[in-house]
Amino acid sequence: MAHTQLDLLDVKILQMMSGNARKPFLEIARECGVSGAAVHQRIGKLQSSGVIKGTEMLVEPSAIGYETCAYMGFFLKDPASFNEVVEKLRGIPEVVECHFTTGQYDLFIKVFARNNDHLLHLIHEKLQNLGLSRTESIISFKEVFKRPLPVDDSVVRD
16 A cells, blocks of 8 residues: 555644544534544545554453453465465454465464354364364453554654
């Protein structure tokens, strides 16, 4: 994706929204010293250019019964089956991220399970049938922190 031309107003809007995507446009406008229409227009531009990909509601996994978070590296039997495997992974709701990476793995995923028994079931019943030669799993005990990328004036392009 090509870099989008951003100015200081775009940066200020991105900073405020990355901290709170539900912040009202009029509040952003007041803090930026522009009209609500200007903020609405800028956010539309940032969305259409792909800078803002959307907003999301973050659900605490353990609050809805998903106690186990694991990361898994996949070794495919046939690396040419990459796209087919990715499409099958899209059909497994517990798989929340999938990455094509450098290094030893063909694919790297993040998966949530209700507990270790559920994770074992997912591995045996859903993941191993995807054409994998083997997997490596890492269980996360606890997410220590998660944050949005920093948006600062260095992204302004003249």
